[in-house]
Amino acid sequence: MLKINGLQASIGDKQILKGLNLAVKAGEVHAIMGPNGSGKSTLANVLAGREDYEVTSGTISYQGEDLLPLAPEERAWKGLFLAFQYPVEIPGVSNLNFLRTALNEKRIANGQPEMGGKDFLALVRERAKLVEMEPDLMNRNLNVGFSGGEKKRNEIFQMAMLEPRLGILDETDSGLDIDALRIVAGGVNKLRSKDNAFIVVTHYQRLLDYIVPDVVHVMADGKILKSGPKELALELEEKGYDWVKEHA
Amino acid sequence: MATATMTDPKEGVLPLIEGSTWPGAAEALALVQTLPVPTSKTEAWKYTRVAKLFNFAYTAPSGDAPVELPPRLPFPATRVVFVNGHFRRDLSDELKADKGVVIDSITHHLAHGPLQANYGRIAPIGDRLFTAMNAAGPTDGLIILAVKGAQTTKPVHVLRITTGNGGPMLIQPRDLIMLHEGAKVELIDEHVAIGNAASSLVNSVRECVVGDGAELTLHMAQNEPDGPADIGLDAVEVAAGGHFSVDTTTLHGTLVRNELFVSLAGAGAHAELNGTYLLNGTAHADNHTCISHDVADCTSDELYKGIVAGKATGVFNGRVYVRQDAQRTRAYQRNANVLAGDDARVYSKPELEIYADDVKCSHGCTIGRMDEQALFYLRSRGVGEAEARRLMAHAFVTEVVERIANAEWRTHLTGLIDTKLETL
Numbered sequence A: 001m002l003k004i005n006g007l008q009a010s011i012g013d014k015q016i017l018k019g020l021n022l023a024v025k026a027g028e029v030h031a032i033m034g035p036n037g038s039g040k041s042t043l044a045n046v047l048a049g050r051e052d053y054e055v056t057s058g059t060i061s062y063q064g065e066d067l068l069p070l071a072p073e074e075r076a077w078k079g080l081f082l083a084f085q086y087p088v089e090i091p092g093v094s095n096l097n098f099l100r101t102a103l104n105e106k107r108i109a110n111g112q113p114e115m116g117g118k119d120f121l122a123l124v125r126e127r128a129k130l131v132e133m134e135p136d137l138m139n140r141n142l143n144v145g146f147s148g149g150e151k152k153r154n155e156i157f158q159m160a161m162l163e164p165r166l167g168i169l170d171e172t173d174s175g176l177d178i179d180a181l182r183i184v185a186g187g188v189n190k191l192r193s194k195d196n197a198f199i200v201v202t203h204y205q206r207l208l209d210y211i212v213p214d215v216v217h218v219m220a221d222g223k224i225l226k227s228g229p230k231e232l233a234l235e236l237e238e239k240g241y242d243w244v245k246e247h248a
Numbered sequence B: 001m002a003t004a005t006m007t008d009p010k011e012g013v014l015p016l017i018e019g020s021t022w023p024g025a026a027e028a029l030a031l032v033q034t035l036p037v038p039t040s041k042t043e044a045w046k047y048t049r050v051a052k053l054f055n056f057a058y059t060a061p062s063g064d065a066p067v068e069l070p071p072r073l074p075f076p077a078t079r080v081v082f083v084n085g086h087f088r089r090d091l092s093d094e095l096k097a098d099k100g101v102v103i104d105s106i107t108h109h110l111a112h113g114p115l116q117a118n119y120g121r122i123a124p125i126g127d128r129l130f131t132a133m134n135a136a137g138p139t140d141g142l143i144i145l146a147v148k149g150a151q152t153t154k155p156v157h158v159l160r161i162t163t164g165n166g167g168p169m170l171i172q173p174r175d176l177i178m179l180h181e182g183a184k185v186e187l188i189d190e191h192v193a194i195g196n197a198a199s200s201l202v203n204s205v206r207e208c209v210v211g212d213g214a215e216l217t218l219h220m221a222q223n224e225p226d227g228p229a230d231i232g233l234d235a236v237e238v239a240a241g242g243h244f245s246v247d248t249t250t251l252h253g254t255l256v257r258n259e260l261f262v263s264l265a266g267a268g269a270h271a272e273l274n275g276t277y278l279l280n281g282t283a284h285a286d287n288h289t290c291i292s293h294d295v296a297d298c299t300s301d302e303l304y305k306g307i308v309a310g311k312a313t314g315v316f317n318g319r320v321y322v323r324q325d326a327q328r329t330r331a332y333q334r335n336a337n338v339l340a341g342d343d344a345r346v347y348s349k350p351e352l353e354i355y356a357d358d359v360k361c362s363h364g365c366t367i368g369r370m371d372e373q374a375l376f377y378l379r380s381r382g383v384g385e386a387e388a389r390r391l392m393a394h395a396f397v398t399e400v401v402e403r404i405a406n407a408e409w410r411t412h413l414t415g416l417i418d419t420k421l422e423t424l
């Protein structure tokens, strides 16, 4: 589904990704861990098409297609979804109106008819249950005044609505209380299928108890240093990142 | 003397206003002759150059030009039509429907006592050349007189049409709106240009007297591609417990100057000023507002927001003046601008002059670009770039529109704004 080869990316003069390789197959969940500032969010943003980052070398192929020339919205239409580490507050844009626009643009891009108001609301009700979203939040302005946890829940709710092929969760667990963590993880698990894949960026092994990954990667200084089975996360928790750096 | 006249930039204007018999016209004419044309050195006109308006040899406006009226507003309103400044009874609706409310051409009332008590008093000339020009030779105008407790049952829709292709005209509308105690009037003032009227000048003055506990609501829509230069002054006096609210929406304009002077003259008077400007091309809109808190216990709330793109210019100058004995004043003012494009210009200047000590005043002005982070967020969910920008722009100005009480006007305005946003 996703193949990243020798990816280098920088912002301004600062190189952040320094030759990153990653391959994700359909049906898999990959966890990416790594110290602050190692470039995890940068990778996520580059995948989603953020223009602030300049890709200076390397390739990204997504479902057999070169991802790099595509605009962020085109990537979304092709099933890519990034749950932001810091979801943006947008005053004056209603959560549901925006989501309906996004969903219908995606449907049109994929040759499907637009979804009418009634079907849309039915889908909203169903998917909101998945993450136990307060109905009141739906009608509010996008993320405005949401608590940290509510924002993260809203990210997963949107993901559930848009049914991505490749979902990238950037520290969605940070700021969630234990119950919310379970609910959000449960939501992701329900969305998992043999046709889609997830990349889960996290600092905490705890999340991986709920969303069990197929592969765990350790990222440091813009590269993936080590990859291994889910037990690698436990080992990391015990021994810290220096251990990986020494043994890389 | 002769040489002075030859180089007087007002040469193109003077012949048109001389000999007027309106109240105070002769005195005003003398002031037109002495007051200088504002230049970029004139503080109040720093960003709005008007010298070029005096390069035309204006002709007197003709009111009987044949016009095709634009479609009606999508809700009930009493339509009053002015063509090139002249009242057109034949094109206007029945104006006597509301009991106790007189709606008419002001020319039929110039000799009446109530008019004389207020005419020229609410909008004194001072050092304002344009006000002097207007007073020296008004074209025609609207009078609305609402007796104690009277109400308009539907908004009065004043449609001011300027026709193009007939050479430059000097049109000087002069209105007087008088609300006695407890009266309620809602007015929609819409400027429409038919054809290319860009070389004409519409120089309007409207005086409004809001009596004790009365309520005046004014909606102004300026949507004139190839429209005339539009220089306007609204002067409003609000008595005790009176309420004045205005929304001004500028979507197109060759050169638009909206001056708004509000005097809160009785305890408990309230003014609410809302403005939106969405400009592109070479449009120029200048909102100059002044709210004067003349007595204690009055409130004012002002919000202007604009998106300025292309080679357009937006100017906001908001003066709030609190007199020494205007204690317990509350005055809020905010102006926010989005600059879209490298050639767009925004000048924003709040001016607070506070001489009382027990007041709550706040003001803020911002000029920024559209939030790229938010745009990326929307796009990453599959909202196309153009649509994402529109959503953001809509969100930005909707804050102003939401403050408008009349839901029908709000909906109509939202439609106009969204149509305009498609082009920004």
Ligand SMILES: Nc1ncnc2c1ncn2[C@@H]1O[C@H](COP(=O)(O)OP(=O)(O)OP(=O)(O)O)[C@@H](O)[C@H]1O
Binding pocket: A011, A014, A016, A034, A035, A036, A037, A038, A039, A040, A041, A042, A043, A052, A085
């Ligand atoms: N817009 C930016 N301008 C300058 N530096 C940036 C920018 N974005 C990221 N960086 C730098 O790039 C490096 C990687 O940042 P990134 O956000 O990708 O780290 P991360 O692995 O996600 O960290 P965390 O675990 O704290 O979320 C950091 O040193 C950061 O300061």
Ligand SMILES: [Mg+2]
Binding pocket: A040, A041, A042, A085, A170, A171
């Ligand atoms: Mg990060």
